[in-house]
Amino acid sequence: DGGITQSPKYLFRKEGQNVTLSCEQNLNHDAMYWYRQDPGQGLRLIYYSQIVNDFQKGDIAEGYSVSREKKESFPLTVTSAQKNPTAFYLCASSISRGGSSRADTQYFGPGTRLTVL
């Protein structure tokens, strides 16, 4: 079954700790994305990657870091520098980014809710 998985579903961390959220896809998509979702707001882009070993900052990258060592995986680390890390984090992937409109269509994982205590 092809899809995008995120783990864990719920994550609790103490203030000042770094935490890494997992995102894996077996859709053979080149592009992957991380978004943050807060109540009453549209999704905001944290980072994206168009290809392995490449990634770019999105609109709200401060306090976050990513890596893309494998095509299937795009983990997000929420660092202690992120001022307000409690949120719902969504990972997405698309065949490409900047290719055809159809290939750029994004599909989402189930999300991880991070709560910092």
Next chain:
Amino acid sequence: GQQLNQSPQSMFIQEGEDVSMNCTSSSIFNTWLWYKQDPGEGPVLLIALYKAGELTSNGRLTAQFGITRKDSFLNISASIPSDVGIYFCAGQLTNNNDMRFGAGTRLTVKP
């Protein structure tokens, strides 16, 4: 970054009623997407629109890509209780391929 203007923010309707929601922007888009999100879950793609003026249906759902390329609407006909959730639009900007998202329309369907 610029977000899309999505309205209404919420709707409370009776089962069987039709629903309409829309997204507008001052920017031009080459793609419009409509997603549904259940509480605590990831968004699921409902309809994708790739051409100005395009009208596409998926069961009881119909969406259109505005002719000006700055707006889109989603209609749901004969609503049922399982239509409950948050619907949001997404548009891919023509100038840089960035995706922008609406804040969502929260739909409640009363049996």
